[in-house]
Amino acid sequence: SQKIEQNSEALNIQEGKTATLTCNYTNYSPAYLQWYRQDPGRGPVFLLLIRENEKEKRKERLKVTFDTTLKQSLFHITASQPADSATYLCALSGSSNTGKLIFGQGTTLQVKP
Amino acid sequence: DAGVIQSPRHEVTEMGQEVTLRCKPISGHDYLFWYRQTMMRGLELLIYFNNNVPIDDSGMPEDRFSAKMPNASFSTLKIQPSEPRDSAVYFCASSARHGTDTQYFGPGTRLTVL
Numbered sequence: 501s502q503k504i505e506q507n508s509e510a511l512n513i514q515e516g517k518t519a520t521l522t523c524n525y526t527n528y529s530p531a532y533l534q535w536y537r538q539d540p541g542r543g544p545v546f547l548l549l550i551r552e553n554e555k556e557k558r559k560e561r562l563k564v565t566f567d568t569t570l571k572q573s574l575f576h577i578t579a580s581q582p583a584d585s586a587t588y589l590c591a592l593s594g595s596s597n598t599g600k601l602i603f604g605q606g607t608t609l610q611v612k613p
Numbered sequence: 614d615a616g617v618i619q620s621p622r623h624e625v626t627e628m629g630q631e632v633t634l635r636c637k638p639i640s641g642h643d644y645l646f647w648y649r650q651t652m653m654r655g656l657e658l659l660i661y662f663n664n665n666v667p668i669d670d671s672g673m674p675e676d677r678f679s680a681k682m683p684n685a686s687f688s689t690l691k692i693q694p695s696e697p698r699d700s701a702v703y704f705c706a707s708s709a710r711h712g713t714d715t716q717y718f719g720p721g722t723r724l725t726v727l
Binding site: 534541542543544545546549589599600601602603604605606 | 617644648655656657658661663669704706708710714715716717718719720721
């Protein structure tokens, strides 16, 4: 069955360091992958999208990689700040563009000053 | 635009009662999604609509759950009868087009069934 795995344990890092979050999947051939941020008591907010034919995408301090051979996406936040503390969710599309997304459980990031 | 609007924000009810959650998507968006989020299962897609038509309801847990979208600006998710295991945060999201479009989430409804 289709499965998405994100680190269930919280990631604690020091301010200024680079945070790296992992999203692995099995039995999937997604056309694209998205990353969302969720703060406590709020709905997820879109951050980045990367397609299956793209290796890397950047937006300001954020970088996403997508390796369809390893079936893995890495999400990097450089020069992390306490304001980056949140839960980060990866979401995979189906193999066709139906609009449907399957979300991972999320990884909580804590950036300490 | 005010974004996706959900009501109520919090709902506390007793087992066996009917619960209706409401959602107003962003104007002009063609797709509407209902999700449920719990600590154990994460964010699960329940059902989604395209142009007011249900496309995929395979995530609806059982017949106690039903969803409607009578027009482009309103959708409901109903649970009847409610059970304690339905306690969760229910999110509504909308997107402009299919495929790669971003989903915009509402603030969610926190449902507690006693």
